[in-house]
Amino acid sequence: MSEKIRKSEEEWKKELTPDQYRICRKKGTEPAFTGEYWNSKEKGVYRCACCGNELFSSETKFDSGTGWPSFWEPIKPENVETEEDNSFLMRRTEALCSRCGAHLGHVFDDGPRPTNQRYCINSTALKLAKDEGKSKG
Ligand code: FE
Numbered sequence: 467m468s469e470k471i472r473k474s475e476e477e478w479k480k481e482l483t484p485d486q487y488r489i490c491r492k493k494g495t496e497p498a499f500t501g502e503y504w505n506s507k508e509k510g511v512y513r514c515a516c517c518g519n520e521l522f523s524s525e526t527k528f529d530s531g532t533g534w535p536s537f538w539e540p541i542k543p544e545n546v547e548t549e550e551d552n553s554f555l556m557r558r559t560e561a562l563c564s565r566c567g568a569h570l571g572h573v574f575d576d577g578p579r580p581t582n583q584r585y586c587i588n589s590t591a592l593k594l595a596k597d598e599g600k601s602k603g
Contacts, residue, residue: 469565470565470566470567471516471517471565471566472566473566475491478490478491478516479491481516482515482516485590486515486516486590486591489569489588489590489591490515490516490568490569490570490588490590490591491516491568491569492569493553493560493569494569494588495571495588496534496588496589496590497533498532498533498534499533500533501533501534501535501588501589501590502589502590502592502594503535503589503592503594504532504533504534504535504589505529506524506527506535506594507524507527508524508594508596509524509525509596509597509599510524510594510595510596510597510598510599511523511524511541511594511595511598511599512524512527512535512537512541512587512592512593512594512595513592513593513594513595514563514565514566514568514570514591514592514593515568515590515591515592515593516563516566516568516591517563517565517566517568518593519545519563519564519565519566520541520542520545520599521540521541521545521546521563521570521587521592522535522537522539522540522541522546522585522587522592523537523541523599524594524599525599526538526539526541528577528578530577530584530586532586534571534586534587534588534589535587535588535589535592536577536584536585536586536587537584537585537587538577538578538579538580538581538582538583538584538585539581539583539585540585541599544564545563545564545565546561546562546563546564546570546585547561547562547563547564548560548561548562548573549562551572558572558574559572559573559574560572560573561573561585561587563591568591569588569591570585570587570588570591570592571585571586571587571588571591572586573585573586574586
């Protein structure tokens with residue numbers, strides 16, 4: 467299990483872009499169809515934009531039609547945490563980076579097989595490491 471990363475608000479503010487800070491540290495959302503990865507079909511590993519934790523493989527990415535990059539499962543179950551989110555008078559499940567606590571997006575149960583899960587993630591919270599993950603058999 468990787469070690470947790472804890473940084474002050476000031477540290478995050480310095481390291482991240484304003485969009486990354488607003489979305490990852492303040493639980494914001496990027497507008498649909500505007501992010502870097504919603505339509506990306508490139509192969510690789512999607513890492514946390516804040517701490518580099520491996521979050522999702524391009525092999526589990528699918529076109530959800532929502533305008534946000536969507537995956538049916540995390541690269542490792544322990545790398546993405548979930549939490550109940552009752553903000554905005556909605557019952558949703560929040561997805562967070564387990565290492566640094568970055569807000570990633572939400573999880574819904576209307577995804578494709580084999581998991582029927584849909585991890586609906588902000589592009590801003592991700593950084594694609596192209597061509598990674600090939601050696602993992
Ligand atoms: Fe992280």
